[in-house]
Amino acid sequence: MVDISAALVKELREKTGAGIMDAKKALTETNGDVNKAAELLRQKGMASAEKKMGRIAAEGLVGSYIHNGKIGVMVEINCETDFVARNEEFKQLVKDICMHIAGYAPAPEFVSREEIPAEVLEEERRIESGKEDLKGKPENIIEKIVQGRVDKLMAEKCLLDQPFVKDPSIKIEDLIKEKIVKIGEKITIRRFTRYVLGEGLQKKEENFAEEVMNQMK
Numbered sequence: 001m002v003d004i005s006a007a008l009v010k011e012l013r014e015k016t017g018a019g020i021m022d023a024k025k026a027l028t029e030t031n032g033d034v035n036k037a038a039e040l041l042r043q044k045g046m047a048s049a050e051k052k053m054g055r056i057a058a059e060g061l062v063g064s065y066i067h068n069g070k071i072g073v074m075v076e077i078n079c080e081t082d083f084v085a086r087n088e089e090f091k092q093l094v095k096d097i098c099m100h101i102a103g104y105a106p107a108p109e110f111v112s113r114e115e116i117p118a119e120v121l122e123e124e125r126r127i128e129s130g131k132e133d134l135k136g137k138p139e140n141i142i143e144k145i146v147q148g149r150v151d152k153l154m155a156e157k158c159l160l161d162q163p164f165v166k167d168p169s170i171k172i173e174d175l176i177k178e179k180i181v182k183i184g185e186k187i188t189i190r191r192f193t194r195y196v197l198g199e200g201l202q203k204k205e206e207n208f209a210e211e212v213m214n215q216m217k
Contacts, residue, residue, distance in 0.1 A: 004028055012037050042178070055186040059085045063094035065102055067215070073101045075192040080185040093179050093187070100165045100172065101194055108159035111189050116154055124150045159189060
């Protein structure tokens with residue numbers, strides 16, 4: 001059995017925010033491999049977060065972010081208690097989500113796939129099915145390719161499916177679950193609105209998203 005030193009436990013706790021006993025147990029199960037232990041804790045945390053998703057979350061915050069007067073975002077994120085809503089970590093989460101919505105490209109249009117109207121999905125399937133590169137292929141193959149392409153397109157439009165701009169190794173959905181585990185309450189992104197100055201009007205092309213992402217670094 002690998003000797004689990006206090007230094008290893010400290011390193012894992014700093015990396016994951018886990019408690020002493022949880023960190024030590026994870027290191028023991030992974031023979032002292034900090035990276036594998038961190039992944040194990042994350043997997044267990046995700047399972048724990050799923051159990052909390054059935055709770056009622058009616059408290060929370062409405063956060064906002066305006067970038068140089070040109071991009072504006074408002075987002076409502078819910079939690080279970082007003083105590084957590086006033087917690088600095090929860091406030092930071094709301095701020096991070098606002099800035100992600102402002103800076104991520106392509107900009108999200110929906111919170112989750114469940115929000116996507118059926119007619120939007122049907123239209124995307126129709127467009128993909130008519131593309132030249134699918135002509136002559138068997139019907140069952142076309143169906144699989146079209147579904148794969150539509151799934152990819154919808155993932156790009158959904159906030160929860162997008163890679164977090166501050167840490168692209170995790171999705172927004174994973175970020176929320178990690179916060180659920182750490183804070184101990186159900187957390188949900190209920191809705192958001194994103195405004196771009198002059199959107200729909202003819203104007204000079206500017207890369208606002210890149211500006212926001214640089215500010216977050």
